[in-house]
């Protein structure tokens with residue numbers, strides 16, 4: 001019966017306990033949303049712009065991105081910035097990182113939203129990985145190849161001290177475990 005329950009649950013989602021209105025003021029904060037041109041990514045960009053963040057829409061298609069940027073500008077009165085990024089090609093990731101670094105000094109948040117779900121099994125990235133694995137797993141973790149691409153965007157300059165504090169890390173872990181356990 002799981003096949004029947006799922007669509008029913010999906011059409012009756014739980015009431016959210018946290019909403020966009022609770023996002024604090026993000027003035028001066030630079031954020032990249034990968035796949036910010038569509039659906040969840042675009043909604044995220046809109047919410048971030050509405051709270052004054054500087055947002056980069058990182059997309060493989062300039063046409064898709066510019067069309068989303070026009071809509072987002074219309075909706076919020078603020079204009080996100082296009083960043084060309086194809087997660088299917090690791091050298092494009094490096095180029096995108098360089099492009100970003102030529103414009104900004106600090107990245108506060110990298111939203112690894114872009115991804116693909118279930119394409120035919122013969123679809124592969126330029127690196128010859130199955131498309132979802134190459135796009136969703138390898139590309140965001142390209143930093144593990146090591147340390148040159150996506151993640152250093154977030155680490156440019158000194159890390160915020162709280163990110164390196166073992167006490168904060170232990171509290172976060174405890175919070176996560178409690179949340180998973182439903183406490």
Ligand SMILES: NC(=O)c1ccc[n+]([C@@H]2O[C@H](COP(=O)([O-])OP(=O)(O)OC[C@H]3O[C@@H](n4cnc5c(N)ncnc54)[C@H](OP(=O)(O)O)[C@@H]3O)[C@@H](O)[C@H]2O)c1
Pocket residue numbers: 034035036037038039040041058059060061064085086087088089113114115116117135
């Ligand atoms: N919606 C769901 O129910 C659901 C469930 C589980 C997980 N997710 C994940 O949540 C994320 C957002 O979902 P969504 O429904 O908003 O997805 P979506 O409508 O399919 O949008 C995916 C975005 O990722 C971009 N993208 C795909 N491959 C890329 C690549 N190689 N380089 C750069 N950008 C690439 C797409 O760009 P183009 O416009 O150029 O295609 C698009 O902007 C995805 O990672 C998805 O897998 C979604």
